[in-house]
Amino acid sequence: MMKEIKNTGYLREGHIKVTGGNVWYKIVGADKDKTPVITLHGGPAASHFYLSPLEALANERPVIFYDQLGCGLSDKTNNKSIWTIEHFVEELSQIREALNLKKVHILGHSWGTMLAIDYILKLAPKGIISLIFSGPCLSATMWGLDQRKYLLELPLKIREIILKAERAENFDSKEYQDAMLDYYKLHVCRLPSWPDCLKRALSEMNYEIYKYMWGPSEFTITGTLKKYDRINELYKIKIPTLFTCGEFDETTPQTTDFYHKKIPQSEIFVFKNASHNHHLEKTKEYLMVISDFLKRVEKNNS
Secondary structure, X not given: OEEEEEEOOOEEEEEEEEOOEEEEEEEEOOOOOOOOEEEEOOOOOOOOHHHHHHHXXXXXXXXXXXXXXXXXXXXXXXXXXXXXXXXHHHHHHHHHHHOXXXXXXXEEEOHHHHHHHHHHHHHOOOOEEEEEEEOOOOEHHHHHHHHHHHHHOOOHHHHHHHHHHHHHOOOOOHHHHHHHHHHHHHHXXXXXXXXXXXXXXXXXXXHHHHHHXXXXXXXXXXXXXOOOEOHHHHHHOOXXXXXEEEXXXXXXXXXXXXXXXXXXXXXXXXXXXXXXXXXXXXXXXXXXXXXXXXXXXXXXXX
C-alpha cells in the first residue's frame, strides 16, 4: 500500500507499507521516458539525507530516494527480528513493486552495496539495467583488513586510544569518540567542513541498528554482518556495473579493484584526494561519471 503526501509533477513524496512498518520515499524528476535510478543509502541505519547531491541527476532521469525501515523519515522500530539483510532485501522488492519500477538502475553506497548485491543474488530480479557500487563493502573481512591498515597509519596516541577501548569493550568515552573523528576525517569525509546533509544523516542515524548489525565503529566489526562475504558469488552478476571509490576510501582502491575484476561487465573509477563520501567531496566529477555510465549502458541496450 502506498500513500502519497506530495505530488508536484517533478517531485513525488509519500510512504509505502512494507513488512514491519512504513517506509518514506521521494521521487525527483518527471521524465517518464528515462529509466529511473534508485539509491540505497549506507549505514546500516543512516538515511537518504547525505545522498541529496544525487538529486542533480534528475535533470536527466527520475531519481528515487528512500529511508530503510528504522531510519530517517521512515517508521522507527525496536524489532530486532527485522534488523537483517533479508528484511531489507524484501523491503527493496516491495518498494519496487509499489512504485511500479519495471526497469531501474540501482546505486548503492557503502552498506547499500551489500543490500544491492544480496537483492540481485537472492531474488534474481528482472529489469535491473545497471548497478553502481560506491564505496563498496562486499566482504566484511576485507573491509576490516583495510581499516586495520589505516589504523596503523594513525598517530600512536590515537591508535592506542582505539585499541585500549577495544580491549576494554568501552566505546562510549569522549577520547574514543574523538579518536574515531580523527579517523573519519581522513577516510569518511576529507572536506574541512562537513556538508549539512552529512551532518544531518549522522545526527539522526539509528545507532542501535548500526551497532546490532555492524558494531561500535567502522573499524570494530562485532555485529550480525561480521561474517558477510559475497566474493565467491560476484561472478554471477551479469549486469553492467560501475565501481567507484575515493583514493583514501574506507574501501581502498585495491579492494575495490579486486571486486571489479570479479564481475565480468564492470568498470572502476577512483576519485583522487577523496574518501568514502566521494560524492560529497567531488560532487561535480561524481555526477559526470555516473551520468556518463548510465547513458552508455542505455545506449548499448537500445
